[in-house]
Amino acid sequence: MPKHTALTALLMATLAACGTPPGDAPPAAEYRPLANVQQMMGWILDPAADVIWDNAGTIITADGSRELHPTTDEGWDKIIHAAAIIAESGNLMMMPGRSMGDDWQEYSRGLIDTGELAIAAATAQDPDALFDAGGRIYQVCKACHDQYWVKGREAAAGGEAAFDQYGDGASR
Secondary structure: OOOHHHHHHHHHHHHHHHOOOOOHHHHHOOOOOOOOOHHHHHHHHHHHHHHHHHHOOOOEEEEEEEOOOOHHHHHHHHHHHHHHHHHHHHHHHHHOOOOOHHHHHHHHHHHHHHHHHHHHHHOOOOOOHHHHHHHHHHHHHHHHHHHHEEEEEEOOOOOOOOEEEOOOOOOO
């Protein structure tokens, strides 16, 4: 067998072993969200945001002040983990079956960006940057809630305020 034919055969066998032939699209991912938006917020996103908020800033009382930022590597690692959950929650919010449109997508990307800021702050062990990242996380959450969280309207399950997928506050 000529040398170039053997090389071509080896290349073809290698490509076949890699799966999808060149030019063919990989199969579409099959998403299956298990938690609804309220559950995702309550079980995943809110607890992670609370970790950031509970570990940033200063408490000032008549007895003095107390810094909230971590003082150990383990404490900063806890912040990094929570910040990664916040960033990945933005991706979860954009999944088919959860996304509620262009504004929702923008808020979701805001969570990714602010989660990354918090990761960077915790990696650098920078209390001021962590405080700023926590404020930005709050701003993204508030902007989304102002548009989509309809206070006073009972959710179908659990009696919590519902997320309004249309962003106009109307009952449907």
